[in-house]
Amino acid sequence: MxxxxxxxxxxxxxxxxxxxxxxxxxxxxxxxxxxxxxxxxxxxxxxxxxxxxxxxTMHNPDFDWCYKTEPDPGIAGRAIHWPxxxxxxxxxxxxxxxxxxxxxxxxxxxxxxxxxxxxxxxxxxxxxxxxxxxxxxxxxxxxxxxLQVSDPRLRRQICELWIEAAKARGIPYNPDYNGPVQDGVGHFQLTVxxxxxxxxxxxxxxxxxxxxxxxxxxxxxxxxxxxxxxxxxxxxxxxxxxxxxxxxxxxxxxxxxxxxxxxxxxxxxxxxxxxxxxxxxxxxxxxxxxxxxxLQDHLQARLVFKCREATLNDEVRSLVNKARIGLEYALFRSGPMTMAASLVFGFLKTRPDLATPDIQFHIQPWSADSPGEGVHPFSAFTQSVCQLRPESxxxxxxxxxxxxxAPLIQPNYLSAQTDCDTIVAGIEIAREIARTEPLRGAISQEFRPAPDVQGYDEVLAWARENSTTIYHxxxxxxxxxxxxxxxxxxxxxxxxxxxxxxxxxxxxxxxxxxxxxxxxxxxxxxxxxxxxxxxxxxxxxxxxxxxxxx
Missing domain, CATH: 3.50.50.60 (FAD/NAD(P)-binding domain)
Incomplete structure (x- = not known):
């Protein structure tokens, strides 16, 4: 009634x-x-x-609608989670x-x-x-x-090396991407x-x-x-x-x-x-x-690189380290438990003739198949790159x-040629930065995609098979x-x-x-x-x- x-x-x-x-x-x-x-x-x-x-909380039905898309031809027929x-x-x-x-x-x-x-x-x-x-x-x-907006309380060396490698390729450091100019690399601002x-x-x-x-x-x-x-x-x-x-x-x-x-x-x-x-x-x-x-969404390609030095993947695997991390947060509200999804950003152009950046990087001192599913069992970091203005x-x-x-969700990712061109260009820029010192010396293996994934068609196919939503x-x-x-x-x-x-x-x-x-x-x-x-x-x-x- x-x-x-x-x-x-x-x-x-x-x-x-x-x-x-x-x-x-x-x-x-x-x-x-x-x-x-x-x-x-x-x-x-x-x-x-x-x-x-x-x-x-992500993928947890107590807090998340746990939506899932329909199989999408643009991402190799996969259906993906949309928290x-x-x-x-x-x-x-x-x-x-x-x-x-x-x-x-x-x-x-x-x-x-x-x-x-x-x-x-x-x-x-x-x-x-x-x-x-x-x-x-x-x-x-x-x-x-x-709304309180702050700088990160956590920094990790692998992310700082990424910034230095990007700068070595001529990309400027930007202390405030929410200011007059978005272009550049630097540290994310957080609602913390x-x-x-x-x-x-x-x-x-x-x-x-x-x-x-x-x-x-x-x-x-x-x-x-x-x-x-x-x-x-x-x-x-x-x-x-x-x-x-x-x-x-x-x-x-x-x-x-x-x-x-x-x-x-x-x-x-x-x-x-x-x-x-x-x-x-x-x-x-x-x-x-x-x-x-x-319907529009930002699709992210998550490139993973194995490292010679420890990352957060290593820090959270040990029970002793987990206890130390928890104690640090309880006492000082600092440490890995204050970490946002990414520490470092990049807003870049795939072509010099563009007026404003068309790709965004999220750099994470950890790697996982998806937040909520646990980190990988090896030292690694992630370069996530997404196209900012999809036409699909x-x-x-x-x-x-x-x-x-739940309604039927059909994103139609990568159904526009510009989107395909941009995601491929973004992946190649990410690889170039990873192959630039001082970051190059810290990387032990290009894990995803593997180095033998070469050429436009192969890179695009990898993007279709591996990219996912960035929740926008x-x-x-x-x-x-x-x-x-x-x-x-x-x-x-x-x-x-x-x-x-x-x-x-x-x-x-x-x-x-x-x-x-x-x-x-x-x-x-x-x-x-x-x-x-x-x-x-x-x-x-x-x-x-x-x-x-x-």
Whole structure:
């Protein structure tokens, strides 16, 4: 039996990177009632807050939706895992903690596509407002925001040698890739505060959980948006005990369920391709054929090199070393347990005629087939290289009309020639750096790919057989000014009143870097737009700063 609940002004679906920011900002006005709905549980596990805990939370159904793609011809017919956060904080509670804004040109291009309000001049100040950059320096860097951004507490010699080898090949050191220029190599910035993960939930919910006008509902999966006479009036949720409930929104429903969850919910609610919805027995509320299309992701090729010196692979195999590592973290919040997914970055161009970098390197002082599956039983490090602006486009489609059935994910990786050319060029650049001193002297074997993998066709075949996601799905509820766009530049779902989307699904084109920071920015931009609209309708002033972490 479905029961009705009390009405909030705004229902925010998904307490992830964007949703936590939306809930924080909207509930800053005590006259606005906000309900934040999360399918997962609260973020009470200590492994969420220990930076290296992603080894325990990824692929764990207690925290991860554990999605898997369909077999994809572009990666040799393989089906691969697509982790997504199912917990308070969403993917920001189990990601690799890397803070990357993307290139200024990314956002200027969005604006050039007609999306007014999304240029770098518009979004740059939002990034600045959200963060506290603990180094305290840099053009356009924030010092008063809730999101703590720090430099790594851990360094390893193999990564420093990689930087020196890259510099020997003429690539400059860049102390702040989130500053005016992204190009170069250096050390990643992290969403870590004093050795603990600073997720979106930690930054934007923890300080304000006692607000009387904010309700946080966990372990409640949204089954559909309730649409009545062309307007979103609420959502239907399912509880673990099997009960169902309707939550009502007096003003708007805001989907922040991510590039997989948001298009799935729209389609389940009758917003999508009319023919496909009818075939699933879903009543059509709005024919919107691009819902679930325009899917983009960063594909990574992970090159592994065996080393003559010890790496973290060796450090974590010994029980004695594990005890020492744990004690160091407990006493000082330092050491390997503060490690992000990567220590060192490279933003490089595969061709000199490019205006901005088109590949990103993640350098890791360890190697594994996948985070969560354990490290290799030998000394090694990883050069992960991904194409920043893929031209391949995939789809999210419904498996069934049941929200509990994961949708069909078809990335269509490496289906565009430019993507093939770029991944091959990136792999060759990685090999060149590895063969440059001082890094060359530390490498005992080129493990993956083997040195005998040579020539364009062989390298591309290796990439198809071995590459995997770097966890950045975007674009499936495309923002635009044309009639086929799913949302308009104010993130309103076309053809449905009182319904918006705010997460990485709205990106018309993927940003040139990791997507956690842009997701938070999108949440902040959406909240500002909603408050502006609310103010214009009620005659009240909008504004106010984001709450800082206490």
């Amino acid at each position: 479905t029961q009705a609940a009390e009405i909030s002004d705004y229902l925010v679906v998904g307490a992830g990177s964007a949703g936590c920011v939306v809930a924080n900002r909207l509930s800053a006005d005590p006259g606005i009632r906000v309900t934040l709905i999360e399918a997962g549980r609260r973020d009470t596990s200590p492994w969420i807050h220990i930076p290296v805990g992603y080894f325990r 997504r956060g199912k917990v308070l904080g969403g993917s920001s509670s189990l990601n690799g903690l890397l803070y990357v804004r993307g290139q200024r040109e990314d956002y200027d291009h969005w604006a050039q596509m007609g999306n007014r309000g999304w240029s770098w001049d518009d979004v740059g100040p939002v990034f600045q407002e959200l963060e506290t950059f603990q180094r305290g320096e840099g053009e356009g860097r924030g010092t008063e925001g809730a 505060d004093k050795g603990r993960r600073c997720s979106s939930a930690k930054a934007f919910l923890t300080p304000i959980r006692d607000r009387a006008n904010l309700s946080i509902v966990t372990e409640a999966q949204v089954l559909r948006v309730v649409i009545e006479e062309g307007r979103a009036t609420g959502v239907e949720i399912a509880r673990p005990d099997g009960s169902r409930q309707i939550l009502r929104a007096a003003r708007e429903v805001i989907l922040c369920a991510g590039a997989i969850g948001s298009p799935q919910l729209l389609m389940l609610s009758g917003v999508g391709d009319a023919g496909a919805l009818t075939a699933q027995g879903i009543r059509v509320a709005r024919h919107s054929p691009e819902v679930g299309r325009n 486009r995939g789809t999210i489609t419904l498996r069934s009309s049941d929200a509990r059935d 799905p975007t674009g499936t509820c495309r923002m635009g000014v044309d009639d086929r766009a799913v949302v308009d530049p104010r993130l309103r779902v076309r053809g449905i009143h009182g319904l918006r989307v705010a997460d990485c699904s709205i990106m018309p084109e993927i940003v040139s870097g990791n997507t956690n920071a842009p997701a938070m920015m999108i949440g902040a931009r959406l909240a500002r737009m909603v408050l502006e609209d609310h103010a214009s309708e009620t005659g009240r002033a909008s504004g106010g700063a984001f709450d800082k972490v206490a």
